[in-house]
Amino acid sequence: MTPRRSAMALLEPLGLLLALLALWWAATHGQWVSKVFVPTPEATLESLLQGLGLAPGGGDAAGALARFSLATTGRMLAGWGLATLLGVLLGALIGGSATARAWLQPTLEFIRPLPASAVIPLAISIFGLSGGMVLAVVSFGAMWPVLLATVHGLASVHPRLREVAAALQLSRLAFAWKIGLPNALPDILAGMRLSMTVSLIVSVVGEMIASQEGLGQAILLAARAFHASELFAGIVLLGAIGFVSNALLALAEGRLLRWQRR
Template sequence: MSARTTTGSTWLGSIALLAALVALWWVASNAGWVSRVFLPTPQATLASLAEGLRADLLDFTWATVSRMLLGWLLASLVGVALGAAIGVSPTVRAWVQPTLEFIRPLPASALLPLAISIFGLSPGMVLFVVAFGAMWPVLLATVHGFATVEPRLGEVARCLQMPRAAFVWKVGLPNAMPDILAGMRLALTISLIVAVVGEMIASQSGLGQAILLAARAFRASDLFAGIVLLGLIGFASNALLALAEKKLLRWQRP
């Protein structure tokens, strides 16, 4: 079976599963298995989505996406820079690794009260928490990528008296690129989650605030419309980054 046929079968299976889930949702809501106060019908959700996009839902979506992307870019830049500085030196890795393992498990949402006390209820506070939460997958993936460089390549670089910066750019970064891109894909998902949570807690304009207000007003169709939009944002951003990863790593394919 060719790779194209396998890919086509995978897509058909994914579409069939999604259609089955939507059908189950339709049956459960229309048959009254779950009250429509909590589970609206798919058609009501689509109507709320269309109406919201004609009103202010598009502005809320743009606010969330821009916050997510900016936090993700900051996290990627800081994570790659720090990860390269740590990963290229075994001594620095030995010193810093315990501290990284201590800070890494801290949920970004747990730092929201601290961030609020420092930045207040401002867009900068949400951006800081998004960048902090999304930085760790990139940082740890970069450290791992640089730490796994073939030792003989380091010996060759020393024999050639290659500067450290040149070694990082020409040897370490290409070796770490698969790990870095994998970390960036995970960080993009985290940045979306933290952006929504930050908007809910800090009352910042965005899909998080729109979903929270819909839930408080028992507008189930509006709530589900926001959730559908978040799913579409996550799916589209992950697909675009996967495509970029495929292009950037095409030199790895035989």
């Protein structure tokens, strides 16, 4: 890619973002929408900086958004890590056996479409309104992209590689570790990126329902109090967390899959 095309690839998304910000500014300052529900960009930025403790003012809420962001990020990462571990382990067990796939595929297809929010009442009855409940629901919702990606990656191993493994008398564990999982790595990494997004969404929903400290609870309380600028500041932070986490995973994916471009 030439430097000119690289610059254009960077400027085009930036131009779209600036256009959306300009539309937001015009809609609020032109009284197209009520500022009670949609604050100005300046008010949102002020609430964001005060909530992060980067600007004076804010009273007792100064720095609260930073604490809430850390809580939500920690909850998201814990659920995502547990979901990734369970997804890879179960996916390797199922994907490495044609018999297991034949028996379990219908059950997986039945459970997979269930939204994570649908199991929240069951999780509450088991764990109560606690952080453990949120972690369990996040892990359940975020596990499926990784599990199904792992199953697909192991099931799509080339038959010649299976013949080589049989000729070398590799055990199922050795086959999965040396052949299956490396072959499934691109699928697993793609599933992990999707799983990260799901874990952030479910973490916020769980915080709202279980009244756990985090951005979900902060956004809900701001909405109930009609503090539109604080509500939008929380939404901006959620977008930033999602963007940064996805960018870091994309960078890691690019490094881990460099061998594909050789």
